[in-house]
Amino acid sequence: MIKLSVIVPVYNVEKYVLECINSLLNQSLDSMEIIVVNDGSTDSSMEKILNLKNPKIKIINQKNSGLSSARNRGIEEAKGEYISFVDSDDFIENKNSFENMYNIGIEDNSDIVVGSCVKLYDDGRREELNFDFNIFNKSPMNPEEFLLKSLKTKRVYAPVWLSIYKKDLINKNNLRFMPNIVHEDEEFTPRALLCANKVSIYKDIFYVYRQREGSIINSKKNIKYGKDILKIVSKLNKEADKFKDEELKKSFCNRLSAMALNSIYNYKIKEFDKEVFDLLDRDFYGKNIKIRKNILKTNTTIFFCIEDIYRFFRDMISGKENNI
Numbered sequence: 001m002i003k004l005s006v007i008v009p010v011y012n013v014e015k016y017v018l019e020c021i022n023s024l025l026n027q028s029l030d031s032m033e034i035i036v037v038n039d040g041s042t043d044s045s046m047e048k049i050l051n052l053k054n055p056k057i058k059i060i061n062q063k064n065s066g067l068s069s070a071r072n073r074g075i076e077e078a079k080g081e082y083i084s085f086v087d088s089d090d091f092i093e094n095k096n097s098f099e100n101m102y103n104i105g106i107e108d109n110s111d112i113v114v115g116s117c118v119k120l121y122d123d124g125r126r127e128e129l130n131f132d133f134n135i136f137n138k139s140p141m142n143p144e145e146f147l148l149k150s151l152k153t154k155r156v157y158a159p160v161w162l163s164i165y166k167k168d169l170i171n172k173n174n175l176r177f178m179p180n181i182v183h184e185d186e187e188f189t190p191r192a193l194l195c196a197n198k199v200s201i202y203k204d205i206f207y208v209y210r211q212r213e214g215s216i217i218n219s220k221k222n223i224k225y226g227k228d229i230l231k232i233v234s235k236l237n238k239e240a241d242k243f244k245d246e247e248l249k250k251s252f253c254n255r256l257s258a259m260a261l262n263s264i265y266n267y268k269i270k271e272f273d274k275e276v277f278d279l280l281d282r283d284f285y286g287k288n289i290k291i292r293k294n295i296l297k298t299n300t301t302i303f304f305c306i307e308d309i310y311r312f313f314r315d316m317i318s319g320k321e322n323n324i
Contacts, residue, residue: 003102004032004164005080008088009070010046011039016089016210018048023091025054029099033058035074040064045088068177068184071160075170082113084164089210093118097206101164104200108140111169111196114162117207128205129156140198147193148248151255158189161207169196178235181228186259187235190252194242226267233260234275250284257282257289261296265307270300 006024010017024034034054038046038061049057060073071085082102086092097115105113119127135149150157169175173195177184193199233256240256243249257280263269264276280293292310296303 002031002033002080004029004082004084004098005035005074005078005167006032006084006086006098007035007037007071007074007078008086009037009039009067009074010041010049010088011064011067011070012041012043012045013088014043014045014048016091016212017045018052020086020088020091021049021052021057023093024086025052025056026095027092027098028096029102032056032098033078033080035060035077037062037070037074039066039070066180068179068181071184072176072179075176078167080167082164083167083170085160086207087161087209089212090161091208091210092206093208094204094206097202097204098164100204101202101206104139104202105164105166108198108200110140110198110200111166112143112192112198113164113200113202114146114157115202115204115206117159117162117209118205119209119211121211129209136201136203139201141201143193143196143199144243144245144248146199147190148245148251151248151251158185159209160185160188161209163189165192178232181231182225183229183232186229187232190236191239194239223267223269226263226269227272229259229263230269230272230276233257233263233279234273237275237279250282253279253282253284257285261289261292261307264296264300265304265311268304 008020008024021034021036034057036049036057036059038059040063046059049059058077060077062070062073075083082105084098092098101113101115104110117129119129121127135153147157149155169192175188175192175195178187237253237256240249240252243252260276260279264272277293277297280289292303292307295306
């Protein structure tokens, strides 16, 4: 039995890919497969992987179709009891990480085991993601409780590479990544949590998230990026009513409204679907959102001008960004 399938989409990362793959080959977990999905690479990335000649590595080739497609293809091929996702310019820091996470998942019978990561910058600087262990000291947790605490503490929870997922959870609920968008994790992770039985917490930092200029996130700062976020929040708005906890529903919808308004403002999006206004129409929203929604609905140019003033005074008073 294969215990863990690690899905690694690869596209033109020749500078980093060996560090990534070797960090997986060095994992202490026995019976692990590494599914490399070559998403149409044109550099030497695949040549370097092929030269490793390791039987743990399974290579799948496809024409360039994007990260979501590559991950979905990997899911179809995965034979492991659990599945993880690793981006090919990142790497796993501790050789025992996946073994520990797998054992926690088996012991707790959890669908998801979630850990933490560190950001690595080109100058060698490291920055830990905000995982308050005083808040997440209970394990396993109800998925809704985990999500609510993540939202309350502003903990980053969406990246799929922070967790391992039971394959049965993914397949039985037909969980796949939304194609042709950026930030597909934001859409995938809440749906996975909605379907999960329990979330277990792995407290050690295990994932190294490289910050580089050529990454997908840093290279797609255009209007499509903003429209992708609007697609995601519109879809998740329909999912929000499935949450049983009313406080979670409110917190989650607040996050969605913040994502929508920030995207419209940051990318100066002037045309969008009716679903965006539906998203901002929740009964429990305060006057703040309702006023901004009505301005947006009336005239986008006026909305951008007033939003400039609003954000200037908001940030000056609170010193915080990305609040509603």
